[in-house]
Amino acid sequence: MTPGMAEDMSLSVVSNRPTRGDSLQLPFFTAAAIPEDGHHRDRFPRSTVSPTLGQLLKCVGDVHKEATGDGGETPLHHHSVDVLDLSDGSSSSSSITGGAPRDLPFVLHFANLSYSVKVRRKFLLPSFLIPGARRPCLGPDAVAEPINLFSRTKTLLDDISGVAHDGEILAVLGASGSGKSTFIDALANRIAKGSLKGTVTLNGEPLESRMLKMISAYVMQDDLLFPMLTVEETLMFAAEFRLPRTLSKSKKRLRVQALIEQLGLRNAAKTVIGDEGHRGVSGGERRRVSIGIDIIHDPIILFLDEPTSGLDSTSAFMVVKVLQRIAQSGSIVIMTVHQPSYRLLGLLDRLLFLSRGQTVYSGPPSNLPTFFSEFGHPIPENENRTEFALDLIRELEGSPGGTKSLVEFNKSWQNNTKNIVTAGGGGREGSAELSLKEAISVSISRGKLVSGTATSGGGADPMVPTFANPFWVEMAVLSKRSITNSRRMPELFGIRLGAILVTGFILATMFWHLDSSPKGVQERLGFFAFAMSTTFYTCADALPVFLQERYIFMRETAYNAYRRSSYVLSHSLVALPALVFLSLAFSAATFWAVGLDGGLEGFLFYFLIILASFWAGSSFVTFLSGVVPHVMLGYTIVVAILAYFLLFSGFFINRDRIPAYWIWFHYLSLVKYPYEAVLQNEFDDPTKCFVRGAQIFDSTPLGAVPEAVKERLLKTISGTLGMSITGSTCLTTGADILQQQGVTDLSKWSCLWITVAWGFLFRALFYLSLLLGSKNKRR
Numbered sequence: 001m002t003p004g005m006a007e008d009m010s011l012s013v014v015s016n017r018p019t020r021g022d023s024l025q026l027p028f029f030t031a032a033a034i035p036e037d038g039h040h041r042d043r044f045p046r047s048t049v050s051p052t053l054g055q056l057l058k059c060v061g062d063v064h065k066e067a068t069g070d071g072g073e074t075p076l077h078h079h080s081v082d083v084l085d086l087s088d089g090s091s092s093s094s095s096i097t098g099g100a101p102r103d104l105p106f107v108l109h110f111a112n113l114s115y116s117v118k119v120r121r122k123f124l125l126p127s128f129l130i131p132g133a134r135r136p137c138l139g140p141d142a143v144a145e146p147i148n149l150f151s152r153t154k155t156l157l158d159d160i161s162g163v164a165h166d167g168e169i170l171a172v173l174g175a176s177g178s179g180k181s182t183f184i185d186a187l188a189n190r191i192a193k194g195s196l197k198g199t200v201t202l203n204g205e206p207l208e209s210r211m212l213k214m215i216s217a218y219v220m221q222d223d224l225l226f227p228m229l230t231v232e233e234t235l236m237f238a239a240e241f242r243l244p245r246t247l248s249k250s251k252k253r254l255r256v257q258a259l260i261e262q263l264g265l266r267n268a269a270k271t272v273i274g275d276e277g278h279r280g281v282s283g284g285e286r287r288r289v290s291i292g293i294d295i296i297h298d299p300i301i302l303f304l305d306e307p308t309s310g311l312d313s314t315s316a317f318m319v320v321k322v323l324q325r326i327a328q329s330g331s332i333v334i335m336t337v338h339q340p341s342y343r344l345l346g347l348l349d350r351l352l353f354l355s356r357g358q359t360v361y362s363g364p365p366s367n368l369p370t371f372f373s374e375f376g377h378p379i380p381e382n383e384n385r386t387e388f389a390l391d392l393i394r395e396l397e398g399s400p401g402g403t404k405s406l407v408e409f410n411k412s413w414q415n416n417t418k419n420i421v422t423a424g425g426g427g428r429e430g431s432a433e434l435s436l437k438e439a440i441s442v443s444i445s446r447g448k449l450v451s452g453t454a455t456s457g458g459g460a461d462p463m464v465p466t467f468a469n470p471f472w473v474e475m476a477v478l479s480k481r482s483i484t485n486s487r488r489m490p491e492l493f494g495i496r497l498g499a500i501l502v503t504g505f506i507l508a509t510m511f512w513h514l515d516s517s518p519k520g521v522q523e524r525l526g527f528f529a530f531a532m533s534t535t536f537y538t539c540a541d542a543l544p545v546f547l548q549e550r551y552i553f554m555r556e557t558a559y560n561a562y563r564r565s566s567y568v569l570s571h572s573l574v575a576l577p578a579l580v581f582l583s584l585a586f587s588a589a590t591f592w593a594v595g596l597d598g599g600l601e602g603f604l605f606y607f608l609i610i611l612a613s614f615w616a617g618s619s620f621v622t623f624l625s626g627v628v629p630h631v632m633l634g635y636t637i638v639v640a641i642l643a644y645f646l647l648f649s650g651f652f653i654n655r656d657r658i659p660a661y662w663i664w665f666h667y668l669s670l671v672k673y674p675y676e677a678v679l680q681n682e683f684d685d686p687t688k689c690f691v692r693g694a695q696i697f698d699s700t701p702l703g704a705v706p707e708a709v710k711e712r713l714l715k716t717i718s719g720t721l722g723m724s725i726t727g728s729t730c731l732t733t734g735a736d737i738l739q740q741q742g743v744t745d746l747s748k749w750s751c752l753w754i755t756v757a758w759g760f761l762f763r764a765l766f767y768l769s770l771l772l773g774s775k776n777k778r779r
Contacts (some may be wrong), residue, residue: 083641095603105165105201106300106439108332111196113186115157115357156182158357160198164359166300167213169323169333169347171340173386174354175394180219180336181305182187183354187334188218188303190558202301206438210466213559215440216301217294221309223286224552226481227275228488231268231289235259238293241561259296263288263322272488284315292558295326297468300443302326304335313341320347344386355393355403361412363417375409430574469559474566475573482574493578496541500582503534504589513595516690518698521737527594529651532674534609535586536642539617542575544632546625553770568767575618583611597682605748607683612755613674619762620670626769645669650676655742670758676743677751683734685747691732693725 155180164170172180186196189212200207225234239252247255260269265288273289274280281289287307295302307323308316324347327333340348345365353361363370368385372378372392379388396403397508434442466472486492511527515518541770546553557564587607596602621638628634646652647663649671658666666672683690694710697703702713711727718725736742746754 011393014711017127025232037251037670043405047759077187080399083767100129106330106332106443107433108164108187108301108334109199109201109204110163110187111161111199113157113160113183113196113200114155115182115186115191116153116155117195117197119152119154122703123429125660129425137546156357157186157196160354160357160359162352162362163233163352164332164334166330166332167327168349169320169335170352172334172336172354173338173340173390175390175397176338176354178354180354180463181356182357183352184218184305184334184336185301187218188212190689203434203439203707210300216303217297217299218555219291219294219302219304219307220555221305221307225273225289225293226278226485226552227273228485229481230270231265231281231285232256232260232270233484234289235292235296237481238296238479238561240469241474242297242468245470246471255296260291262325264296264318265292265294276718280317284311285313287315287319291319291322295331298329299331300440302334303331304333306336306338308337308340308344313343317340317343317347319342321710323347325507339390340386345384345386351391353389355397355406358403358407359404360393360406361389362410362414371410371413374413375406393409404717433688434500434663437640444618464653467563469562471563471569474562475570478562478570480566482570484777486574492541492629496578497582497585500586501540501589503538504586507531508533508590508593511594513593515595517686518695518732522699524594524596525651525679525741526684528675528678529646529649530612531586531590531673532671532678533646534647535613535674536670537639538582538622539614539621540622540635540638540642542618543625543638544631546571546622547629547634550629557668557770564767564770568763568770571622572619572763576615579614579618580611583607583614586610597685597688602681605752606678609674609677609681609748609752609755612752612759613670615759616670616674616755616762619766623762623769625765642671645671651744654740670755673746673755674759675752676746677748677755679741679743680748680751683737685734688734689730689732690734690737691730693727693729696731 085341100466114264135443159476160183162170173179182191185191186198187200189200189207189209229237235256236253237254243252243255260266265285267283267284272278272280273286280286291304291307302323303321307319311319323335327349337344337348348365351363351365351368352359353362361368363371368389369379372389375391379385393403393406396406469477507527509528511523512526514523553567556562557567584607587603587610590596591603591606596606598605624634624638628637646669648658648666650666655663655666691698694707694714697705697713698709702710714725714727
C-alpha cells in the first residue's frame with residue numbers, strides 16, 4: 001500500500017462515522033436505531049440507552065483500519081476481547097427506573113463562570129528618574145523603565161455558560177491566553193472557592209468536591225508517569241488505587257487488559273514508559289497511558305488539558321479516537337485543543353471558542369459555516385473551519401474594538417438557536433433529566449465502574465466514600481510500585497553506596513588505628529565530627545526523589561487515589577532497607593579500621609547511631625523536598641542548614657562556650673545528638689586512661705623538652721599539689737574528656753532516641769507540607 005492510499009483510508013475513517021454495518025456492537029442499540037450520518041449524539045436518541053464503558057469493552061474496536069503510526073507507534077487494535085463482567089449481578093436497572101430501561105443522561109451545566117486575578121501593573125518611568133537604570137542620554141532618546149507600583153484585576157473567565165452531554169466530546173478552543181486551561185480548571189473544581197463565580201451542576205445538582213473527585217478524572221498536559229514501569233504495570237497500579245477493594249485481583253487484571261486493548265497499547269504493554277536516559281514507548285503511547293490511568297475507574301466526567309499537544313497528526317488522531325470511544329461509553333469528555341486538524345474536527349461533537357475569557361462561539365462544528373457566514377465572514381470552501389475561526393478571532397483581538405462584536409453576535413445567535421429548538425420541541429437540552437443519584441445508580445447497575453460508589457445513603461456526600469481502599473492496602477500498593485521502579489534503576493543506589501564506601505575508606509585510612517594518647521583523643525573527636533556530618537550530607541541525594549514525583553503525587557491525590565498519610569508511611573518504609581544497608585557498610589568500614597573502643601557491643605551501638613543519623617537526615621531532606629519546589633534551591637538550603645548544624649554541634653565550640661542567644665540552635669542541631677552519642681560510646685569506659693604522667697605536656701610547648709626535664713617538672717608539680725604524680729599516673733579518663741567537651745546532660749541512649757525522634761518529627765512535617773501544599777487549586 002502506498003502512503004497516499006494509507007492517507008486516503010485514514011481520511012475515510014474520519015469522514016464516515018460507524019454505521020449499522022460496523023462491527024462495533026453497542027449492546028443497548030438496535031440496527032435501526034443507528035442512522036447512516038450525522039453526529040453520534042444524533043445516533044443516540046432518547047429512546048435508546050447510552051452504552052457504558054464496561055459494556056463497550058466487551059467488544060472493543062472499529063471495522064475501519066486506522067493508520068498504524070509513524071514507526072514505533074502502536075496502532076489501535078480492532079479485534080474483540082472477552083466479555084468483562086465486573087458487576088455482581090445483584091443490581092437491576094428496572095428496579096431503579098421503575099419498569100422499562102431508560103436513558104442515562106448525564107448533563108453538565110455551567111452558567112455565568114467568571115474568574116479574575118490580581119496582577120501587578122507596570123508603570124513606565126523615564127530611565128533618568130530611576131537610580132541605577134540605563135540612561136544613554138536625556139531627551140527623546142531616554143529609555144522608559146517599567147516599575148511595579150499598582151495592581152490591577154485581570155479577568156480570565158468572563159460570564160461563560162454552556163452545557164456538555166454524555167456521549168459527546170466538548171472541545172475548548174482558542175489562542176494562547178484565551179482561558180482554555182482556566183475554564184477546564186473551573187469545571188474540574190481546581191479553583192479555590194470564593195475566587196470562582198457562577199455555577200456548575202450535573203443533572204441539575206451542584207457538584208460537591210467529594211463527589212466530583214470520585215466521578216471525574218483530570219488528565220494533565222504533561223505525561224506524569226514512572227519511567228521504569230511498563231505500560232501494563234502502570235495501568236495495574238492505577239487499578240489497584242482507583243477500583244474498589246470488593247473487586248477481585250483477577251477482575252482488576254481483566255479490566256486492565258481490556259483497557260489496553262481499547263487504548264491500542266497491546267504491542268507496548270510490556271515496554272517501560274522510559275525517560276531521557278531510558279528508551280521507552282513513543283509520545284502518542286505515553287499520552288494514551290496517561291489517559292488510561294485516569295479512566296481506569298470509568299469516570300462519568302473526563303477533563304483533558306491539550307491531550308494532543310506535542311503529538312504528530314496520526315498520534316493525535318489515535319488519542320482523540322480513544323476519547324470518542326470513552327464518550328460513547330456514557331461519559332462526558334471535555335478537553336482543550338490548541339488547533340485541531342481536519343481529521344480531528346470530524347471526531348468532535350461540540351466546540352467552545354474562547355477569546356480573552358469570553359465565549360465567541362458555542363455549538364457543533366457543522367454550524368460553523370452558517371455562524372460565520374451570518375456574521376459577515378463566510379468560511380471559504382476547502383479551508384479548515386477551525387483554522388479560519390481562530391485566525392479571524394486573532395485578527396479581531398488585534399483590532400480596536402476587539403472581539404466584542406463577535407461576542408455579542410454569539411449571544412444573539414445562541415438565543416435564536418434556543419428559540420428554534422424550543423419551538424420545535426427537540427434537542428437534548430429540553431429533555432428531562434434523571435436525578436444525579438438515580439443516574440449514578442443506574443449507571444453502576446449497567447457496568448459503570450465508578451470507584452467505590454455506593455447507592456445507599458441520602459444526599460450527595462454519603463453516596464461516595466472518600467477512598468476506594470483502606471490505608472494498609474494503599475501502603476502496600478505504593479510500596480510495591482516504588483520498589484519496582486527503583487529496582488530497575490540500581491545505578492541510583494549503587495552511586496550512593498559507592499559514595500558511602502569511598503568516604504568510609506578515606507576516613508579509615510586517614511584515621512588508621514588511633515592510639516589513646518592526647519593526640520589520639522583529638523583525632524578521635526575530629527573523626528566523629530566529620531563522620532556524623534557526612535552521614536547527613538550523603539542524605540541530600542534523597543532531595544530529588546519526591547521533587548520528581550511531586551506532580552504525579554498531586555495528580556493522584558487530587559482525585560483521592562490514596563491518602564497522603566499512606567504515601568508518607570510507604571515512602572518511609574521503602575527507604576528503611578537502603579538506610580540499614582548503608583549504615584552497616586559505613587559502620588563496618590570505619591569502626592575497626594579506626595580502632596574505636598567497645599568491642600561488639602560498641603559496634604552495635606555505633607551502627608544504631610549511624611542508622612539513626614541516616615534516618616533523621618533522610619527525613620529532614622524529605623521534608624525540605626516537600627517545601628522547596630526546585631532541586632538546585634533545595635540543595636543550597638540543605639548544604640547551608642547542615643553546615644549550621646555542624647557549627648552548633650559542640651565540636652568547634654563547647655556547649656558551655658556558646659553564647660546564650662545562640663544556645664537554642666545548639667539543641668536544634670541534628671548533628672549534636674549523634675555526635676554526643678558516639679563520644680559517650682567511645683569514652684564511657686571508666687577504666688581506660690587517655691593521659692598518663694608526662695603525656696600531660698604533649699599538647700603544650702613543653703611537649704618538645706627532653707623526658708628528663710618532664711620528670712623533674714612532674715616532681716615539682718607533685719610537691720606543689722601535695723600528691724605523687726609519676727610517669728604511670730592516670731591524669732585524664734574518658735569521663736574527664738566528656739566533661740571537657742560538655743557532654744554531660746544526656747546519656748548515649750537518650751541521644752539515640754532523640755535522633756530517631758527527629759526523624760519521625762520531620763516525617764510528620766513532611767505530611768503537613770503535603771497536606772497544605774498540594775491542594776493543586778488556583779487561588
